[in-house]
Amino acid sequence: MAADIHVHFHPDERGFVDRASEWIERAAENHQVKLTDFLDPRQAVILESLANRSGNVVYRLDGGYEEAERRRAVIAPDYRDPDDIPASISVLSITSDDSKITDLQHGDYMGSILSLGIKRDKIGDIHVHDTGCHILVSDDIVSYFHLQLQQVHRVHVLTEILPADRLKTAEVKFEELNLSVASLRLDGIVSDVYRLSRTKILAPIQAGRCRVNWKVEENPSKQLKEGDVVSLQGFGRFKVLEIEGMTKKGRVRVKIGKYA
Template sequence: MNKHIYEHFHPSEQHFVDKASEWVEKAAVQHAMKRTDFLDPRQCQIVTMLANRSGDVVFRLDGGYAAAERKRAIIAPEYRNVEDEDPGILVLSVASEDSKLKSLDHGDYMGAILSLGIKREKIGDIVVLEGGGCHCLVAEEIGDYLRLQLQQVHRVHVRTELLPIDRFEGASVTFEEMNLSVASMRLDGIASDAFRLSRAKILLPIKAGRCRVNWKVEEDPSKPLKEGDVVSLQGFGRFRVTEVEGVTKKGRIRVKIGRYR
């Protein structure tokens, strides 16, 4: 692989760039098809960039539903029709008669699954259902194992069932809307207001590489944000810049953000 390509990526991404480049090269040169594990949005961006650089491969990203955040990639020689390939995604339904199930959240289900020795890469989106329980998108190769082994989530006994993808109940993303008045569109300024932290305290995690803008590590506190950007801060959550409304008479910028719940 041309080492100059590293210039386009954060150093922490180089290992994945190497893997993705190998998938693309094998599809182009060895005519091998690759179906990946679930990728996060930034990894999907990297695969897209690398695959588009080659005129000899085709690819497809599929997370089980249109709004999926985590997706599997299918990378194949350019003569293959990847739309006909099965992405290998099943729905693991988790339910219980215990009323405590309604108090469980995304982290509870994820923790229970990972405690069984499952790698995060085998798990797609997890949607907590309004009436309790969840639908978890999983790689088909671990479906039966999870169905048999997942019996308890945060001390709540559960029953599991594998469903076809057409029975998946998609997520309805909800936001806590906030109206901000900021001096500039700098990352540190907006993030400090969004997470209710002082400017000094917001600088530490950003400079430590714990902040991502559009799923890419961002260590520059002065990075200007724009409408549509998604910012996540490890340990604090994430938000989207939903609207830049304009400038006040005093020269401040009115911004609307939505914090993910």
């Protein structure tokens, strides 16, 4: 691929752009099939962009269920049918006889999984239920989790490997906030959501610690729109659920959903 492909992406994304370009080149020129680890939505957009530029490869994205956020990619030469190539995804079911399992949250499961020394890329979406959790995991590592994961945040747990079609999804839970803001600028809304001063928000944004739709955003004045997902390192993430119009004083009413 052209060497100037990097100009279309943020500098922080260049490493992934190079890897994805290599996968596509090997599929197109060496007839190799590539099954990636789980990609976040931004990485999926980059991969699709590069694959569509090539024209000699086919691909599909699969996260184990239709609405998956994190998905694996199958990349193949254009004479192959990517639907015939399995995504190799299983469900790790986590349960417990301890009633405290109802108190566990997404971060508790994530922390326990990562403490086993496995990269985040091997893990897809995490669905937390009142009685436990279902985690999408790549087949090559799911047996390791099954053997090694015995505790989540001091709660002793039991694990079981299930096929992806037995996944029990969980509804995304938001803490809803109704804001009245002067504008839809990134820094202003992030400031109001996390109750930090505008001054304290500027530094992390300009340092590349903020992402909008999984893409690094260093411009504090970027205008947000309905549906945007914003994350600030160390603070979590939120979604712009609805822009509800103007107040009589000319401010914008915005409904925000902070991810639980």
